[in-house]
Amino acid sequence: MPGPSVQMNEMRFPGDVEDRLSLSERYCALQGSRLTDTRRQVLGMILSSPRPIGAYDLLDLLRSHHRNAAPPTVYRALEFLSDHGLIHKIERLSAFVGCSHRLRCHHGKACGHRAQFLICRTCGIVKELENDETESAVNLAARNVGFHVEHTTIEVEGICAQCAEHVS
Amino acid sequence: MPGPSVQMNEMRFPGDVEDRLSLSERYCALQGSRLTDTRRQVLGMILSSPRPIGAYDLLDLLRSHHRNAAPPTVYRALEFLSDHGLIHKIERLSAFVGCSHRLRCHHGKACGHRAQFLICRTCGIVKELENDETESAVNLAARNVGFHVEHTTIEVEGICAQCAEHVS
DNA sequence: TTGCCCCTGTTATAACATAACGAAGCAGTG
DNA sequence: CACTGCTTCGTTATGTTATAACAGGGGCAA
Ligand SMILES: [Zn+2]
Ligand SMILES: [Zn+2]
Ligand SMILES: [Zn+2]
Ligand SMILES: [Zn+2]
Numbered sequence: 001m002p003g004p005s006v007q008m009n010e011m012r013f014p015g016d017v018e019d020r021l022s023l024s025e026r027y028c029a030l031q032g033s034r035l036t037d038t039r040r041q042v043l044g045m046i047l048s049s050p051r052p053i054g055a056y057d058l059l060d061l062l063r064s065h066h067r068n069a070a071p072p073t074v075y076r077a078l079e080f081l082s083d084h085g086l087i088h089k090i091e092r093l094s095a096f097v098g099c100s101h102r103l104r105c106h107h108g109k110a111c112g113h114r115a116q117f118l119i120c121r122t123c124g125i126v127k128e129l130e131n132d133e134t135e136s137a138v139n140l141a142a143r144n145v146g147f148h149v150e151h152t153t154i155e156v157e158g159i160c161a162q163c164a165e166h167v168s
Numbered sequence: 169m170p171g172p173s174v175q176m177n178e179m180r181f182p183g184d185v186e187d188r189l190s191l192s193e194r195y196c197a198l199q200g201s202r203l204t205d206t207r208r209q210v211l212g213m214i215l216s217s218p219r220p221i222g223a224y225d226l227l228d229l230l231r232s233h234h235r236n237a238a239p240p241t242v243y244r245a246l247e248f249l250s251d252h253g254l255i256h257k258i259e260r261l262s263a264f265v266g267c268s269h270r271l272r273c274h275h276g277k278a279c280g281h282r283a284q285f286l287i288c289r290t291c292g293i294v295k296e297l298e299n300d301e302t303e304s305a306v307n308l309a310a311r312n313v314g315f316h317v318e319h320t321t322i323e324v325e326g327i328c329a330q331c332a333e334h335v336s
Numbered sequence: 337t338t339g340c341c342c343c344t345g346t347t348a349t350a351a352c353a354t355a356a357c358g359a360a361g362c363a364g365t366g
Numbered sequence: 367c368a369c370t371g372c373t374t375c376g377t378t379a380t381g382t383t384a385t386a387a388c389a390g391g392g393g394c395a396a
Contacts, residue, residue, distance in 0.1 A: 002228045036343075055383065068345060075384065076344080079284045091259040092321060094352095094383060117304060118315045131309035134302065138284060138322060141299035146329025153260060154306060161314025204374075223352065236376060243353065244375080262352060262383095 010037075011065045013044040020047055020098070024086055033084060041065065042077040043098070046087055051124040052095030090117055090126060092155050100128045114152055120160035127160070178205075178240055179233045181212040188215055188266070192254055201252060209233065211247040211266070214255055217290040220263030258285055258294060260323050268296045288328035290311070 018138045021035075028035040033044070041046055043133045045061050045063055055074050074165040077095060081087040087096050101113050101168065114135050134154065159167075181189065189203075189212055196203040203211070213229050214221055223242050230237040246264060249255040255264050269281050282303050286295040302322065310317045327335075 002385070034343085038344085070346065072386095073344080074205070074348085078217055091323075116309065118310055118313070120315075121318070127313065128313070129309055129313070131305065134305040134309055137299065137302040137305045138324060141284065141297055141302055141326055142326070144285055145286070145295065146332065147288075147295070147324070148327040148332055149324055150326040151324070152287070153321065153325075155259075155321045156306060156315070156317055156319070157321075158310070158318040159316040164314065164316055202373085206375080238377065239353070240355095240377085243376075 011041050011044060013048055015123045017044055017047045027086075028084060031078075031084065035073060038062070038066065038069075038073060039080050041076045042074060043081055043086055046081075046096050048069065049099045049111060052093050052097045052126055054093075054144070055094045058096075088115065088117070088128070090155060091153055092119065092157065093126075097126050116154040118160065119155060119157045120163055121157055122159055122163040125160060125162075127128065179209050179212060181216055185212055185215045195254075196252060199252065201248075202296060206230070206234065206237075207245045207248050210242060211249055211254060214249075214264050215266040220258050220261050220265045220294055222261075222263045226264075256283065256285070256296070258287065258323060259321055260287065260325065265294050269298060283314070284322040284324060286328065287323060287325045288331055289325055290327055290331040293328060293330075296332060 012018075013143075021040055021063060022041060025035045025040070041062060042058055045058055055071070055078060059069055059071060059074045062074060066073070078087070078089075082096075085099055085101075087098055089096055097117075099113075099115075101115065114130070115133055116129045116134055118129060120126070135152065138152055138154070139149050173308070180186075189208055192211060193203045193208070209230060210226055214224055223239070226246075227239060227242045227327070230242060234255055234265060246257075250257060250264075252269055253269075255266055257264055265285075267281075267283075269283065282298070282304055284297045284299055286297060288294070303320065305324070306320055307317050
């Protein structure tokens with residue numbers, strides 16, 4: 001009876017997603033971390049989703065290829081991916097998106113990459129911006145009251161350009 | 169057998185909180201809204217808390233004065249207070265703080281008040297800033313990609329001035 | 337071999353939030 | 367007052383998101 005001892009079938013993703021997964025694998029290896037099967041599959045599912053996806057939706061998807069998956073399975077993977085800057089959590093949605101910056105960045109885990117997220121309330125698509133002026137302004141304002149900034153969450157809700165066109 | 173038909177005892181708050189509650193009551197009246205007993209008590213509890221307080225902590229407090237309180241009781245009050253700009257939700261904490269702006273503002277419900285929140289990860293205290301440069305920068309960045317902004321969430325995690333002193 | 341660290345499996349529970357429906361209260365109106 | 371419409375609230379149940387806690391497996395180095 002051939003086959004692996006654990007019920008984990010390989011999940012196939014579109015070519016561009018596979019490319020990003022390969023890059024992510026190499027990126028993790030350089031950090032001395034391992035992009036294991038589960039982590040890779042969760043990342044692939046996030047990258048394949050056109051909009052932010054929640055932990056329990058990921059769990060449902062994961063289960064069709066990984067029988068034993070439970071909430072901690074997903075949350076552990078999400079924590080790893082988040083720690084390594086491969087994904088971002090959108091707080092307002094309790095959902096996750098792939099980082100559109102990380103794979104273009106050569107500074108590693110602690111590069112201080114900060115972003116702003118534009119959330120369209122019509123189509124649900126989230127765009128990641130990296131606007132230095134915004135970061136500078138908020139950092140300055142915080143320092144002016146003696147606050148030491150460690151992490152900034154900026155999430156903008158509104159209507160994206162696409163959706164605005166459709167209405168007019 | 170005297171007493172009200174509903175088990176709702178008046179809760180007493182410190183003088184400064186009572187002052188803000190009175191102002192809030194007048195503010196709501198001007199809007200044609202009613203700051204009912206439950207809403208007033210929830211607001212009072214939020215204003216009395218030195219740090220953000222979660223819905224279920226509010227529920228526990230509320231129950232000692234209001235036997236029948238259930239989750240919807242609290243969430244309805246929170247929605248009302250939030251809609252009227254009297255409180256803010258801190259997304260990263262799923263918890264609520266009183267607005268430090270509203271009672272100084274004469275523009276009413278739709279004044280477009282926007283704020284940034286500095287969350288100290290040591291003491292848990294949250295400070296509300298109103299920095300126009302930050303708002304301008306993020307609005308500009310969004311408009312540059314054709315995004316129509318409706319609401320912005322800015323939450324900064326780090327160490328407050330107080331706590332930074334204690335360490336050094 | 338032993339000990340250590342990382343990763344995972346598994347069960348259970350905590351924490352946060354809303355759906356749905358009916359009744360009570362509080363306007364105005366005739 | 368009786369009628370009506372609207373807001374608020376009580377109540378029960380359920381949905382959604384996230385973590386605690388502990389055991390086991392597998393690689394690697396001393
Ligand atoms: Zn990013
Ligand atoms: Zn859109
Ligand atoms: Zn405010
Ligand atoms: Zn502090």
